[in-house]
Amino acid sequence: MIILWRSMICYLWVLLICGNVDVSSAQSTTSNEAHCFSIRIHLNGQPLEGPKTVTFRTRQGDSTVSLDRGTCFKVPSDLLMEEKLDIFFTVPGSNIYLNAMALDFFENIWDIDLQDKKFSRDVHLPRHARAINSCNIVFHGGEPEIVMSVNGCRMPSP
Numbered sequence: 001m002i003i004l005w006r007s008m009i010c011y012l013w014v015l016l017i018c019g020n021v022d023v024s025s026a027q028s029t030t031s032n033e034a035h036c037f038s039i040r041i042h043l044n045g046q047p048l049e050g051p052k053t054v055t056f057r058t059r060q061g062d063s064t065v066s067l068d069r070g071t072c073f074k075v076p077s078d079l080l081m082e083e084k085l086d087i088f089f090t091v092p093g094s095n096i097y098l099n100a101m102a103l104d105f106f107e108n109i110w111d112i113d114l115q116d117k118k119f120s121r122d123v124h125l126p127r128h129a130r131a132i133n134s135c136n137i138v139f140h141g142g143e144p145e146i147v148m149s150v151n152g153c154r155m156p157s158p
Helices: 002-033 103-107
Strands: 036-043 046-048 053-058 061-066 084-091 094-102 109-114 134-139 146-151 154-156
Touching: 036 084, 036 103, 084 103, 094 103, 094 134
Parallel strands: 036 109
Antiparallel strands: 036 046, 053 061, 053 084, 084 094, 094 154, 109 134, 134 146
């Protein structure tokens, strides 16, 4: 009787574990398909036209993606296995390059603030960073929102 009881418990554990594996693999497939993000740009507080294409860079090479239905950029499925991606794009007057961005950031709306002279006091840049070469990024989609100030991400174009 005890052996039968132990066998039944082991069998139930195996069913539970296998059931969880199937559920988690289904969830990861769904989350891989959800990597779509939008970029809104502001220069000196004024909205700018956002990028029409972005380029992802990995060790294997570059992949350029256009806006999907005019709303968001979809991360190519072959890049979803990467831990981090470099991304670059051009907006009127600036080239933006962000390196080693975690894949989780590519699921929401990005607000990128650019300044020619000086950011507001709530933006914290490294001591000798120049505003014209920096970006302040707000990643929407979670509570609290993630804010990142990046030095050296912007190259003003003539």
